[in-house]
Amino acid sequence: GENVEQHPSTLSVQEGDSAVIKCTYSDSASNYFPWYKQELGKGPQLIIDIRSNVGEKKDQRIAVTLNKTAKHFSLHITETQPEDSAVYFCAAPANQAGTALIFGKGTTLSVSS
């Protein structure tokens, strides 16, 4: 089955800096890679996703890149703000039908002002 590794486990940045979180996956057939943000006391919420026919996707200050050959994908947050502080999870499909997600172990991002 799919295995997802995520690094780093914690990341501290100053407000305005960029933050990068990296994930690798094991199943070369995987074709959908979402990123979720979890704020304290809440459920995870999708912030951006990318499919395997695209190498990069941007949404304002957030971008995701995908390298299918190397089987890794990354989340980039620019101009970080204190409200970006949260736990971020990458994920990949558990199977080809995508009937569940396998999550990375999470990255706790702290943005200090």
Added chain:
Amino acid sequence: DTAVSQTPKYLVTQMGNDKSIKCEQNLGHDTMYWYKQDSKKFLKIMFSYNNKELIINETVPNRFSPKSPDKAHLNLHINSLELGDSAVYFCASSPGGNTEAFFGQGTRLTVV
């Protein structure tokens, strides 16, 4: 309107008890899930249902039994609770495979 709602939000119970967590989604989605988040924040799939049919059942003790009375509901019943069952349990739903999953706010289960 809350898209995916779980009840209760907190549940404290003694070892050996039986408890249930309820989940309802009003998004019209076909697929619903239960995930477990441990104390280290690790999120792990437990069950996945599509149109009331069980499609994924990960290595979960058979003390855990999901029930889907209709497409909008997926409840989780746990028998003979153990200390190691303490965690946050999240219900989620999605339109289908490889699409956005919408999570509930979680149920924090504490077994004492």
